[in-house]
Amino acid sequence: MLIKRVLESSSTLERLAEDLIRKRIFMPRMIDLEVSRVCNLRCPGCLRNADTSLCHLDEKFCTLDRLRDIMEEIPSLRGFNFMGDGEPLCNPEFEDIIRYISSKNIDILLTTNGLLADKKMVDGWVKSKIYRVHVSVDGASKEAYERIRVGGEFEKVIENLKLIAESGLQVCVNVMMYESTMDEMPKMVRLCKDVGVKEITFLMPICTLKSDLGEFPARPQISERNYTIFAETQRLCYELGVKWIFPIALQPMFRRLSFPWVRPEVSLEGDIYSCCYMIGRGKTWFDGHLVDIPSRDNYVLGNMFRDGFKEIWYGDAMNELRDTIKRTERKRGEMITRDVLRQMRENPSEKGRFKYCEACLPRWGMACS
Numbered sequence: 094m095l096i097k098r099v100l101e102s103s104s105t106l107e108r109l110a111e112d113l114i115r116k117r118i119f120m121p122r123m124i125d126l127e128v129s130r131v132c133n134l135r136c137p138g139c140l141r142n143a144d145t146s147l148c149h150l151d152e153k154f155c156t157l158d159r160l161r162d163i164m165e166e167i168p169s170l171r172g173f174n175f176m177g178d179g180e181p182l183c184n185p186e187f188e189d190i191i192r193y194i195s196s197k198n199i200d201i202l203l204t205t206n207g208l209l210a211d212k213k214m215v216d217g218w219v220k221s222k223i224y225r226v227h228v229s230v231d232g233a234s235k236e237a238y239e240r241i242r243v244g245g246e247f248e249k250v251i252e253n254l255k256l257i258a259e260s261g262l263q264v265c266v267n268v269m270m271y272e273s274t275m276d277e278m279p280k281m282v283r284l285c286k287d288v289g290v291k292e293i294t295f296l297m298p299i300c301t302l303k304s305d306l307g308e309f310p311a312r313p314q315i316s317e318r319n320y321t322i323f324a325e326t327q328r329l330c331y332e333l334g335v336k337w338i339f340p341i342a343l344q345p346m347f348r349r350l351s352f353p354w355v356r357p358e359v360s361l362e363g364d365i366y367s368c369c370y371m372i373g374r375g376k377t378w379f380d381g382h383l384v385d386i387p388s389r390d391n392y393v394l395g396n397m398f399r400d401g402f403k404e405i406w407y408g409d410a411m412n413e414l415r416d417t418i419k420r421t422e423r424k425r426g427e428m429i430t431r432d433v434l435r436q437m438r439e440n441p442s443e444k445g446r447f448k449y450c451e452a453c454l455p456r457w458g459m460a461c462s
Contacts, residue, residue: 114354115419120169120406123200125358125369127177128155129184134206135243138269138298138310141178147360147372148178155361157186157193163359164197166402172200172224174356176369182209188217195221204229204267208245210253215260227294228254229267233280241274241310251288258289265292265338272311275319278326286333293330294338299370299460312459315343315431345434345457347423353415357406363397365405367414367447370455384438392447410446417447434459 130148132141141148164170173194175181182205184190194201203218204227218226228250232238235247242250257264268281278295285293297312313319323343330337339348350368352358358366366372371392394414395405405411421443438452454460 114351115415118354118407118415120403121167121355121357122169123172123174123356124163124167124170125174125176125352125356126155126160126163127179127358127360127372128175128181128187128190129153129177129179130361131183132178132180132206133183133208134180134245136241137243138241138271139178140299146178152361153179154184154186155190157189159361159363160190160193162398163363166363166397170199172202174202174204176204177360177372180206180209182214188214191217191221191223200224203227206242206245207250207253207257210257212256215253215256215262218257218262219260223262225263225265226257227265227267228257229269230254230281230284231269231271231277232274233277233284237274237277241269241271251284254290255288263292264290265294266290267294267296269298270295270313271298272313272319275313275322278322279329282326282329282333282335285335291334292336292338295326295341296339297341297454297459299454313343319343339458341458342428345429345431345459347425347427347429348456348458349422349425350418350453350456353411353418359397363399365394365397365402365411367392367394367450368453368455370453370460392449413445414447414450417443417445417450421451429457431459 127147130150130153132139132148140146181187181203191201201221201223202225203223207228207230229242230238230250231241232247238247238250239245254264254266266281266285268278270278282293285291298310320343327337329335341348352368358369358372360366360372394410395408397405400408434452434457438449441448441451443451450456
């Protein structure tokens with residue numbers, strides 16, 4: 094339970110535990126595993142739109158046999174976080190995977206768009222004791238939601254959101270913030286209250302495609318109007334008893350990420366990546382600009398089935414990544430401007446293999462992580 098809490102919150106006790114973990118590297122208790130490269134939606138702000146997304150590869154799903162292989166390579170695992178550029182529920186073996194993991198008393202954190210769920214499936218999640226479900230709902234009205242979640246059905250996702258909330262599972266709503274949908278922020282808090290969801294996470298999109306000051310999808314602008322909406326949303330969360338998980342700001346705010354110490358990113362082929370932001374990327378969007386990541390292979394740390402997971406986890410590349418992150422850390426909650434963050438990307442102080450990590454967007458609360 095402590096590891097799960099360290100990953101998701103920041104009390105004094107949990108910060109102390111995080112510091113201890115960084116002093117001695119243990120085999121990971123949780124991994125972020127790509128389980129599907131297929132999705133039932135066509136969202137304009139999704140990294141599936143990048144030609145370097147892993148969703149374009151021939152292999153589409155993590156099979157139950159592959160999951161067993163991964164667990165054999167990492168016997169310390171006590172938790173799975175299913176993520177990637179696809180929808181987990183599209184995987185035809187997903188329910189079998191859930192049941193198998195549950196039989197090993199291992200926790201599961203699931204992020205889904207929620208559209209493919211039904212009562213039988215949710216009942217199975219309850220029986221399998223899924224630890225936590227994140228449902229991505231980016232609009233509190235049919236018009237706003239279906240503009241962002243292209244191919245989605247607003248009425249269906251709300252119906253399923255209620256179903257999941259009523260099941261007793263711990264559920265959180267994830268909301269991407271775009272300039273054109275900032276008015277939806279307070280409405281989303283009210284929606285959570287109405288359907289029985291007690292937690293909400295507001296996130297910046299990675300893939301903006303256009304300039305931040307351009308057309309949809311663009312990140313929220315720095316404006317008095319948007320700060321007013323932000324403050325109103327925070328007030329509503331407090332009044333309605335809906336917990337705002339990540340206290341991000343419109344300007345970059347430093348967050349201390351611990352992925353390379355406790356929670357690696359794993360592709361369904363067994364490739365180990367530096368973090369979820371880099372998995373499969375050769376290019377990405379940085380504050381509205383398309384950016385080349387210097388040598389894509391620099392951020393692939395190895396393949397567990399070829400190199401062995403333990404050898405990668407304690408190897409030179411992973412240790413160099415950890416050192417880079419520690420050397421470039423700031424005070425938690427420190428805020429800078431988007432211009433300064435862009436300058437950090439263009440002129441990093443670090444000169445090594447992982448110099449891009451200094452200006453990592455998730456690290457500065459400017460991308461979905």
